[in-house]
Amino acid sequence: MTSYLSYLWLEAKRQWRDREAILFRLGIPTAVYLILNATAQDRTPSSGPGGRMVALAAFGAVISGLAAGPSLGEERANGWLRQLRVTPLRPSAAVAAKVAVAMSFALPSIALVTAMAGLVGHSEGIALGWARLAELVGLMWLATAPITAVGALIGLTFAAQAAQGATTLAFVVLWLAGGIFTPPASMPDALAAVARALPSYGVVQVGEHVTGASALSPSALAVLAAWIVGATALAALAWRRVVAR
Amino acid sequence: MTQAPGPIATFDQVTRRYGSLTALDGLHLQIERGQTVALLGPNGAGKTTTVELLLGLIQPDAGRVRLFGGPPARAIATGRVGAMLQDAGLPQGVRVAELIGLIRGLYPEPLSLADALRICDLEDVAERRVERVSGGQRQRLRLALALAGNPELLVLDEPTAALDVQARRAFWQRVRVWVAAGRTVLFATHRLEEADAVADRVIVLHGGRLVAEGTPERMKTRAIGQTASLEEAFLHFIQQGDA
Numbered sequence: 001m002t003s004y005l006s007y008l009w010l011e012a013k014r015q016w017r018d019r020e021a022i023l024f025r026l027g028i029p030t031a032v033y034l035i036l037n038a039t040a041q042d043r044t045p046s047s048g049p050g051g052r053m054v055a056l057a058a059f060g061a062v063i064s065g066l067a068a069g070p071s072l073g074e075e076r077a078n079g080w081l082r083q084l085r086v087t088p089l090r091p092s093a094a095v096a097a098k099v100a101v102a103m104s105f106a107l108p109s110i111a112l113v114t115a116m117a118g119l120v121g122h123s124e125g126i127a128l129g130w131a132r133l134a135e136l137v138g139l140m141w142l143a144t145a146p147i148t149a150v151g152a153l154i155g156l157t158f159a160a161q162a163a164q165g166a167t168t169l170a171f172v173v174l175w176l177a178g179g180i181f182t183p184p185a186s187m188p189d190a191l192a193a194v195a196r197a198l199p200s201y202g203v204v205q206v207g208e209h210v211t212g213a214s215a216l217s218p219s220a221l222a223v224l225a226a227w228i229v230g231a232t233a234l235a236a237l238a239w240r241r242v243v244a245r
Numbered sequence: 246m247t248q249a250p251g252p253i254a255t256f257d258q259v260t261r262r263y264g265s266l267t268a269l270d271g272l273h274l275q276i277e278r279g280q281t282v283a284l285l286g287p288n289g290a291g292k293t294t295t296v297e298l299l300l301g302l303i304q305p306d307a308g309r310v311r312l313f314g315g316p317p318a319r320a321i322a323t324g325r326v327g328a329m330l331q332d333a334g335l336p337q338g339v340r341v342a343e344l345i346g347l348i349r350g351l352y353p354e355p356l357s358l359a360d361a362l363r364i365c366d367l368e369d370v371a372e373r374r375v376e377r378v379s380g381g382q383r384q385r386l387r388l389a390l391a392l393a394g395n396p397e398l399l400v401l402d403e404p405t406a407a408l409d410v411q412a413r414r415a416f417w418q419r420v421r422v423w424v425a426a427g428r429t430v431l432f433a434t435h436r437l438e439e440a441d442a443v444a445d446r447v448i449v450l451h452g453g454r455l456v457a458e459g460t461p462e463r464m465k466t467r468a469i470g471q472t473a474s475l476e477e478a479f480l481h482f483i484q485q486g487d488a
Contacts (some may be wrong), residue, residue: 006350014338077333083390084322086300086328086400088351244304 004093009096025105029060030112049125053117054207057241060109062174064178065147067183068098072155073163102148111137136210145200146227156238199227267287268294270453283444284433292433292448296402307331324352327396335375342371352394365389381412441475457482
């Protein structure tokens with residue numbers, strides 16, 4: 001346990017030192033929120049009051065949550081994970097640390113967007129107290145867990161460049177087809193069905209439940225549960241393939 | 246550290262295949278405590294396969310590998326082994342001292358950070374990030390990671406492949422200092438001069454089989470019945486192996 005924690009600490013330090021990572025995972029969602037909010041000229045979004053906040057918080061959750069993919073793929077390709085396998089550290093600790101650090105980025109990413117919304121979000125009709133906003137952050141953050149599992153799965157399935165490409169693809173799919181900026185209700189039926197089955201829409205729905213834009217359906221929770229179970233199981237299988245050569 | 250009697254490592258009729266290629270063919274081998282053993286052979290002889298089996302990174306198709314009297318994974322998990330793999334990468338964004346510190350923390354009786362840095366001549370770059378050190382420093386850092394846990398057995402797979410002559414000599418000087426305390430080293434190499442200068446026992450692999458073993462001196466005399474160079478002896482054994 002101690003050795004896992006020291007590995008986690010090192011992993012956290014190295015990723016939090018990476019200014020580009022901080023800019024992308026924390027800066028971009030907040031900046032896009034502020035820009036959209038400023039240019040929308042006091043119009044409430046079609047997805048209801050707080051719709052922009054929830055969308056950009058989910059956007060930050062997706063960027064941060066998928067972070068484990070490329071770095072895991074790279075460390076598998078360059079042999080660092082093999083080096084860890086000849087130390088007493090349980091090598092699966094490296095995977096767990098990636099997921100934990102991805103979660104450590106998702107929390108402030110969601111929180112920053114929400115904090116900005118708390119300050120200037122009245123223009124999109126937000127009338128929530130800080131306590132409700134904190135609840136929004138906490139619940140959306142928990143809902144991010146399935147996305148971090150997808151990141152780990154990508155990193156364990158694809159090596160280096162391919163993991164980078166697969167992460168970008170997953171990001172674009174979750175962003176465009178995942179119900180973040182376009183609600184499924186405004187999509188063609190087939191695409192809407194896809195959107196409702198993606199974990200990013202689960203994150204959005206958890207957020208909309210707190211803002212009161214829509215009630216949380218059991219199916220949304222089922223989708224999130226299915227993704228975390230499915231992606232974790234597949235990641236475990238991929239891990240066994242990595243270890244047993 | 247417990248000083249159990251018997252060999253540190255045993256290969257008992259070990260075979261490992263990759264598809265239709267037999268990388269290791271019924272290898273029988275023992276490594277005794279306190280030895281510095283060179284695993285010598287041309288490319289494709291089965292050196293890396295032997296190292297990977299010894300470390301439990303791969304499993305044999307037939308036969309059995311024991312390390313410290315048990316399965317390799319247990320010896321690794323209890324911190325009795327340090328290894329420098331061929332071309333193993335390093336994570337980015339970490340400082341040299343931090344990385345050594347991490348590895349130290351995983352072992353029961355590690356070297357002090359100061360000793361690990363000093364032995365590997367990394368004191369000047371201790372606070373530098375791993376991606377900003379030179380190629381030679383990188384290689385020394387990889388040695389430091391293998392030594393940091395102060396393991397009973399040190400395993401090195403082609404450790405000097407990327408080094409120039411001077412750096413290579415300094416590298417083995419460092420390993421010798423470390424070995425002087427009665428620890429065991431197994432290293433794979435295709436450089437005869439390294440086996441000759443560093444090892445007190447040489448194991449020659451060719452085509453996945455053990456074709457000769459002994460002290461460098463004995464191998465030289467045994468090969469052709471007179472004192473030859475290790476190079477002549479090596480070629481002799483390999484040609485015999487092909488016959």
